[in-house]
Amino acid sequence: MIAETICSAVSAAGLGIAAITAYRRRFLTATRIAAYSLIPIGLVLTGAVAWAVDTAFSPTAWIGFGLLGGSWLLFMTTRAVERRSGIAGRKDRKAAKAAQRDAVAPAASAPSLGGSARPAARPAPRPKASGSGAGDDFSDIEAILKKHGI
Structure with missing residues (x-):
């Protein structure tokens, strides 16, 4: 009331x-x-x-809530033990190692910043020779591709 x-x-x-x-x-x-x-x-x-x-x-309701809490605690404990011992994750780790071995360029996702986080200064442009053709352009592209491991 x-x-x-x-x-x-x-x-x-x-x-x-x-x-x-x-x-x-x-x-x-x-x-x-x-x-x-x-x-x-x-x-x-x-x-x-x-x-x-x-x-x-109601005392019976409180006992029921206590049992539900205990059940939840048991579930969370078993999950924590599984994670620490690695029982559930062995297949996942084996699949990840196999995928890493099969990757075309495993280090391609890592940034290639070198020693510092700042980008390097651009080199001065080279003057083009009057007789050079498309071969110089492709050599620059090949150098860039080799630098990135492609």
């Missing part, structure tokens, strides 16, 4: 705050406050509050 009274008072207070907020012309906020304040009275009218109060003061 007292839980229903408290929920009704909370709903009434929330609707009062919503009315004041609407008076200040904040209608969206007032609507949201009204929606939140109607939840406790809705729970009272559906009987959910009476069920929750009966459950909260």
Whole structure:
């Protein structure tokens, strides 16, 4: 009985705050406050509050919650032991090693920054010889590809 009274008072207070907020012309906020304040009275009218109060003061319900918590604790303990001992992950590690061996360029994903994190300064462009053809262009491309291991 007292839980229903408290929920009704909370709903009434929330609707009062919503009315004041609407008076200040904040209608969206007032609507949201009204929606939140109607939840406790809705729970009272559906009987959910009476069920929750009966459950909260029932020793058998608390024993049931304790058993559920113990079950959850056992599940989490077995998962932690599996992770530490590697029982579940052996197949995954073997598959990862095989995939690494089969990779075309396993180090291609690593950045090639060299000694520092700053990009190196660009070299000065070389003047083109008048008689050079497309061979110089391809040699530059080949040098770049060799540098990246392709």
